[in-house]
Amino acid sequence: MTLDSLVRDRRIIVCGGSGGVGKTTTAAVLAMRAAEGGRRAVVVTIDPAKRLADALGLGDLTNEASRVEGPWPGELWAMMLDTKSTFDDLVAKHAADDDQLQRILGNRFYKNISGALSGTQEYMAMEKLYELAEETDFELIVVDTPPTRNALDFLDAPARLSRFLDHRLYKLLTASNRGVLRAVNMATQTFIRTVARVVGADVIDDAVAFFQAFDGMEEGFKRRADRVAQRLRDSDTAFVLVASPRRDTIAEAEFFAEKLIEGGIDVDALVVNRMHPRFAEGLAEATRERADSLGGTDIGSLYRNLADFQLVASREEENLAGLAERVAPAPLVRVPFLRSDVHDLDGLRQIEAELF
């Protein structure tokens, strides 16, 4: 398997990894590659990546896909995930009528869900992915995930949210209004009153109003979440792990990979950005000794500098070895430290030249 075969054959590519390792840019390059191969591709980014929008020649990325003009036979589209409006769309899909929809959209608790409930952003990224896969004719959808440390955060996100919406507290809250269960719920009432004492009663009222408005929709949400989770495990979905060679980000990537594998998802490729170049074979220590013996001269400085890069390059390779083994047989693709940031399509092409 190669990156090229993923870009050519798969329907969905998910780019995952910790923050600051170049996920968004990698995702954009993969989509561009597909367009160059004649496919209709869309890249969905999570960050409000102004720089990526600029690089693609777009003024802004929005929740609607915009077409990127370029000299390729296929099509390249880009969009940014808007958690709130994706969630609104999802609610609209499941609401029984306009009245229910409006009651939910206007609820303060609901407004908080998109911003505050952990996992919502991850869920909406997966939801958007599913929607694009089911309802559009894009041939390749590349999505970068939120910078989560734990892969399970987004693998579990759909299930977690549906559990939340189907929460026992919700059942208790709504059931307590139905006469039969009133007695059973004395303990719950006390519990809720105590919670209300801590956080304030109107906060709880908002939550109760939300769960009441949501009544009846949780089944639809749960079924949808199951399908989304299933889609992530389909054989035409590829997972590309993106990392940088620093010790701590490698450790996070290893943790991430482990969780993916536990969750039944294979890593199909590993991209390591920001690798330091190796200018010479041999040991840094030997070069360093030579530098020290020539201390105070220009050639001593030149050796000292070379030793620095030999050292960092060998450390980076050591750091990578374990991770590469863990995701094997997935290919490991190294992208060197670039001389400058990506500002335009040429910048993306430079990365492309390293990736493929």
Added chain:
Amino acid sequence: MNPTEYFAASRLLIVAGKGGVGKTVVTAALARAASLVGRSALVIEVEGKSGLPRMFGRTDPEERGLGYDEQVLRRGGADGSADVVARTITPDQALIEYLEDHGLSRITKRLVSTGALDVVATAAPGIRDILVLGKVKQLQRTGAADVLVLDTPAAGHAISFLRSAKGLLDAVKVGPINTQARDVLDLLEDHERCQVLLVTLPEETPVNELVETAFSLEDQVGVGLGPAVVNGLYEEYDGLDADPAVAAAEAGASLRPGEAVALAEAASFRRHRIALQHEQLDRLGERLPLPQVRLPFLFEAEIGPEEVDVLAHAVLAGVERLDAGVELGVGT
């Protein structure tokens, strides 16, 4: 500014920055710097998973993680250095402690076990953050150490994390959470007791993000900003523009085959990176009138006690260059 004063004047240092800029390394360096000038430091980590013990040479499996109890990372010594200790504060733990302190321990178990905390946290966003910050405030108030260094969540939530107090004051008008939020806000707004140190790399995107974060924090939270910490600067060597063959001849040394090319390429790479980092440092200085503390890039990729010491000394040198007479802050 005398580092001894600096680490006493700001009792709580909040380290913030986007993922990948080396926030935790900087946290370690700040704590160690304080300890080197005799100020005990308590590092507070909020994600329950940290490379900190490793950076201080704690490689035993039991010592590798951080727990809710304080753990000594480095003992002070006869040289006048003080202890560096560390602990984790997670929202769930902070909540349990909070409820117990408020005589509500009987609902604690239920709140956590039913997952009702999720519901409450969604009803009043920021409640997790305020619980953590409330505990930090308590540690600060009780003088748990001379200096507290707080490593903020990595995923770019520094602003929402620090805004939680203000947000909650609007959402929760009465009760203990309101009091808690007010107390936390008092601490955050007290520039004597609390400073936020933003960490960045000398690269375009991280610099842009730091500038944006600095202005948002000052506008939206009213926190005092400490120096901007620029991490990962290549040390500058003289002589890197010399031609290797000529330089070798001058020193009476001979080059092995192929070595001239390798030396020249490596030198060119470093010169280019250094030119770029100057550009970024200047840009940061122009856009953000904050003093800068600059930390070297460490070619030794694994950070251990020696590397932390190198960075801690760089912190001390940076702090000494701070002008004591100037109030640190974007607005001044």
